[in-house]
Amino acid sequence: MTPADLAALIRSIAVDVLNARGLDASVLPEEITVERPRNPEHGDYATNIALQVAKRVGVVPRDLATWLVAELAANEGIAEATIAGPGFVNIRLAAAAQGEVVARILEAGETFGNSDIYAGKTVNLEFVSANPTGPIHLGGTRWAAVGDALGRILQANGAAVTREYYFNDHGGQIDRFARSLMAAAKGEPTPEDGYGGGYIQEIAQAVLEAHPDALELPVTECQEVFRANGVEMMFSHIRSSLHEFGTDFDVYFHENSLFESGAVERAIATLKENGNLYESEGAWWLKSSEFGDDKDRVVIKSDGQAAYIAGDIAYLVDKFERGHDLAIYMLGADHHGYIARLKAAAAALGYAPERVEVLIGQMVNLVREGKAIRMSKRAGTVITLDDLVESIGVDGARYSMIRSSVDSSLDIDLALWESQSSDNPVYYVQYGHARLSSIMRKAADIGITAENPDLSLLTHDREGDLIRTLGEFPAVVKAAAELREPHRVARYAEELAAVFHRFYDNCQILPRGEEEKQPVFTARLALAMATRQVLANDLRLLGVSAPERM
Template identity: 75%
Template sequence: MTPADLSTLIKDTAVAVLTGRDLDTTALPEKVVVERPRNPEHGDYATNVALQVAKKVGMNPRELGTLLAEALSASDAIESAEIAGPGFINIRLAAAAQGAIVAKVLSEGESFGHNDAYQGLRVNLEFVSANPTGPIHLGGTRWAAVGDSLGRVLAASGAKVTREYYFNDHGRQIDRFSNSLVAAAKGLPTPEDGYGGDYIQDIAARVVEKRPDVMDMEPEAMQETFRELGVEMMFAHIKESLHEFGTDFDVYFHENSLFESGAVERAIQKLKDNGNLYEADGAWWLRSSNYGDDKDRVVIKSDGDAAYIAGDIAYVADKFDRGHDLCIYMLGADHHGYISRLRAAAAALGYDPKNVEVLIGQMVNLLRDGQAVRMSKRAGTVITLDDLVEAIGIDAARYSMIRSSVDSSLDIDLELWASQSSDNPVYYVQYGHARLCSIARKAADLGVTPDGADLSLLVHEREGDLIRTLGEFPAVVKAAAELREPHRVARYAEELAGTFHRFYDSCQILPKQGEEPTPLHTARLALARATRQVLANALGLVGVSAPERM
């Protein structure tokens, strides 16, 4: 019985108790919360539902709790239910009910942990979207890992997810990039507002190699050639780096297409027609302050050029017009103002602003010998995704980025994440999976199989801890999706690995040499197999490999 199953049982029991006394069942919460007590001596689970509803139905909390505990104790799934304090109910599951969790994992396999909370919801998940003016830096690397993991978690919760990369190929930054390439090709210093670094020299040389005539072109044609080929080569490198990192996209959306297709003009005209765009001081302004923004925004500047927000407005419209129900943007710390801006744009266009979510990721710092490595994209000292992968490997790089909330800044200790020790979180989790695979291989050599195991034999304290931890996985996945926090899955994997290691140290899983296998060995082997499955499922949701040998 998983926590979700227990929650349902308690709710049904409470409905029966209240109905039997002609009391209002609508006072009950939609979902009864069950939690693991801090002190395991108090039971397997606890609930405060009696405290929540007693006053609403005119009863003393402890009196109501006693009635619920007595009714729960009558269930075959419950070994005991006892009242504690002012009305808490401490619950111990029957051995068979705990064993049912193991059976459920083994039955559902790779789908264990999935849910239908977002069944059929069409989600547009936009992340990374780095300008094609340089390699992916650490901030973009964080979104590459977290965004991909969030997509996996949402899909595991039933959503139809479109992973999208917004390809910024329109505007001044691309001009500065192409100016830098031209200067590099001519052997001139980097322009004051340009981009430096070896990658600029490399791309400039590749453009010249591909188009040997480029240096003989007129300045405008030369600029356009370096722009077109340079952006193409830089973005090809970005896509390759992301692919090797395990992050791929369904859609690469070109910003420039919004202008070329007339989407920007159509969105602007729609806003003019519905009165949400007005003219003042020679410019056209969005009435964004009417929709929660701190001020109105210039959309068409007084010189007639579109402001950057014009593309954002057209892009919001395009996402919803493609049939998405929810649009999630994952942006860097310097984009905090975009939250109200994008929601205001959606509302002004007639879409529900609640269906626009903006997640803001904080900075990433790389530590070497305890000191922060400084980075400056234009100075050419940027620390890139490729640098991080080379230093600590793909799995460690992804896991290090995912395991912390994006709301907080992140320090990556190269020595820690490159180490093969239990101090390295990803190594610790992967080692747990590899150890479980080793147990399975040894069991096969001994001819021991978990098939037909009597799971009610799993009554050891460490067995119970492990089973209950397995049972929490579906709730963890569901919460990670609902809260947009895939780090919950990574932290759960660490908890599960730790719980397994403690079980392994306390419980003999396989018979010793010369011993005959017993039903308990078979049951513990089934528990080990279930644990391996859930660890693999969790690692899969964060996009990290589950090695069979280490």
């Protein structure tokens, strides 16, 4: 019996209890809160439902709790139900009912933890979207890991997810990039507003090798050669880095296509027609302040050029016209203003603003021995995704980025993540999976299987702790999807690994000699198999490998 099963049972009993006394059962919430008590001596689970609804139906909370306890205690899956304080209900499960979690995990396999809460919902998930003017820095690396994990988690909850990279190939930053390449090719200093670093030299040389006569062309044509080829080479490197990092995209959307296809003009025409765009001082302004933004935004500047938001508006229309129900943007710390801006744009276009979500990620710093590391030899001024992977590997890099809430800045201690010890979170979790895999191999060697286990034999406290932790996995995955917080899945993996290691230290899993006939070992092997499955499922949602040997 998982926490969700218990919550459903409590609600069903509460409905019967209230109806039997002529009380209004409609006041019951759809989902009953079930939690594990801080003190395990109080029981396996606790609920405050009596305190929540007693006043609404006109009874004393403790009286309602008494009625609930009487019915719960009569259920064969409940070993004990008691009242605590003013009306809390503490519950201890019967061993057989608790063991059902193990059987369910083994039956469900890779799908355990999945749900259908977003079934039929299409989500456009845009993340990374770094300008093709340099390698991906640590902020983009964070989104590459977190965004990919969020996509996996949403899919596990039934959503159809399109992972999208917005390719910024339009505007002034691309011109500065091209001029920087030209300067490097000529052996001139980097322009004051340009891009530096070893990668500029590398790309400039590659362009010259492909187009030996580029520098002999007129300036405008020369710049176009470096722009077109340089952007493609840089973006090819970005795609390769992301692929090696385990992050791939379904769509690479080119910003320039919005202007070439007329999408920007059409979006502006729509806003003019519906009255949400007005002219003032020679420019055209979006009435964004009427839709929750802090001010109106210039869409067409007085010189007739489109402001940056014009592309954002057209891109938003494109996302919804492609049939997406929800557009999630994952942006850097300097884009906080985009939350109100994009929601206002959606409302002005006639879309429900709640169909737009903007997640803001904070900065990432690397430290070693307490000192910040700030220089990348190749990029010149920043630490890149490639630098991080080279230092701590793909698994370490992904896990270190995902395990903390993106709402807070992140310091990554390289010495910690390079270590092969229990202090390293990803090593600790992966070691748990490897240890479990070793147990499976040893069981096969001695001919022990988990076939037809008597799971009611799992009565040791450490067995109970492990089973209850396993049972929480579906709720963790669901919460991670609903709250857009993949770090919950990572932290759960660490908790599960810790609970498993304690179980391993206290409960002999495989028999020795004459002990092989004892059925408890079959049950414990089944529990170990279930734990291995959940750890593997968890790591897969994070895009982190589950090694069988370490």
